[in-house]
Amino acid sequence: MPRGLWASPHSVLPSPTRSSPPPGRCEAMRMLLADQGQSWKEEVVTKDTWLQGPLKASCLYGQLPKFQDGDFTLYQSNAILRHLGRTFGLYGQDPQEAALVDMVNDGVEDLRRLCSHLIRHNYEEGKAQYIQGLAGHLKPFETLLIQNQGGQAFIVGDQISFADYNLLDLLLNHQVLAPGCLDPFPLLSAYVERLCARPKLKAFLASPEHTNRPINGNGKQ
Structure with missing residues (x-):
């Protein structure tokens, strides 16, 4: 079933x-x-x-x-x-990786809540300010990629996790909301392209x- x-x-x-x-x-x-x-x-x-x-x-x-x-x-x-x-x-390979996956997912949710508030309550007046501050919210994910195999793998470890899918969804949405928002983050940009190229996900x-x-x-x- x-x-x-x-x-x-x-x-x-x-x-x-x-x-x-x-x-x-x-x-x-x-x-x-x-x-x-x-x-x-x-x-x-x-x-x-x-x-x-x-x-x-x-x-x-x-x-x-x-x-x-x-x-x-x-x-x-x-x-x-x-x-x-x-x-x-898809939850890391050991307790430490699982904790990092949870941390990433919590970070995704923090930004998702901010974006949801903008979309529902303050879009016309708040969009410019939101986009202006967006880089500060995206930088931690770039930092995590730098710390994990130089950004050549996933957000945590060398296997995909549920947090990768949640982060990818968030980043794809922001590329529509604010085209070019990933330009200052080459590892995040490559990460999105790499995940989107996975055959079944593609x-x-x-x-x-x-x-x-x-x-x-x-x-x-």
């Missing part, structure tokens, strides 16, 4: 000219599953369905995404990512499941 993934309702905010929802918090999970050669069944919850209430009431925290594998159900996007990381051996990124999704729910970039 394929795994099930329910996309979060806040990502279903299509503009009048769009019919596909943005990636939301599920895109790193999709990348991971696709790159690992896994199949999954996805149900995108419409805003109308969510507002009816029963589905929201059935969710543990009253929110999505929701992940289901047989009788096992899991909520919270990062808990799902960590579970997939453990399941497929095929997913070129598929309608990815390309037909707008970046943001507010219809802006």
Whole structure:
């Protein structure tokens, strides 16, 4: 039985000219599953369905995404990512690497929260200031690459981790939000190109499941 993934309702905010929802918090999970050669069944919850209430009431925290594998159900996007990381051996090769993977993922989430606040609450007035400060938020990831085999491998160790997929999703989104934002970071730029060239991930990124999704729910970039 394929795994099930329910996309979060806040990502279903299509503009009048769009019919596909943005990636939301599920895109790193999709990348991971696709790159690992896994199949999954996805149900995108419409805003109308969510507002009816029963589905929201059935969710543990009253929110999505929701992940289901047989009788096992899991909520919270990062808990799902960590579970997939453990399941497929994408959580470092020892306790120290696992701790570093967690640290990277927390750093990704810090920047994701800032970006989400900009998109939802302060886009018109705050975008220029956000982009001006973006390099300071991206520099730690460049530093981590420098410290790990001179930036020729992954963000931690020499095997891909769940944090790589989460970071890649964030960086791809920022390349749309702020084209050229990775230009000052040659290792990050090469890292994105290297990950996107992985055959199964490359095929997913070129598929309608990815390309037909707008970046943001507010219809802006």
